[in-house]
Amino acid sequence: MSGALSASGRYVLSAEIEDITQPLFGVDMQVGLTVRYRLQDRAGKARWERRIVTRHRAAGRGLPRVRAAAPCQ
Numbered sequence: 001m002s003g004a005l006s007a008s009g010r011y012v013l014s015a016e017i018e019d020i021t022q023p024l025f026g027v028d029m030q031v032g033l034t035v036r037y038r039l040q041d042r043a044g045k046a047r048w049e050r051r052i053v054t055r056h057r058a059a060g061r062g063l064p065r066v067r068a069a070a071p072c073q
Contacts, residue, residue, distance in 0.1 A: 016038070
């Protein structure tokens with residue numbers, strides 16, 4: 001696992017947040033997060049890419065419910 005956390009490693013993993021959905025108010029307190037992960041070699045060639053969409057719903061009332069449903073805090 002040499003170089004896994006160093007600047008001279010063979011690959012670079014990046015994560016880009018593409019979309020965040022969060023209601024301002026309402027009955028359906030569902031939040032969502034879309035992240036694109038990309039693994040590239042040092043030459044910049046993409047070796048692996050994946051877009052992951054998550055949706056979370058929480059029970060309760062108001063802002064604490066949205067915070068509880070948030071996929072990243």
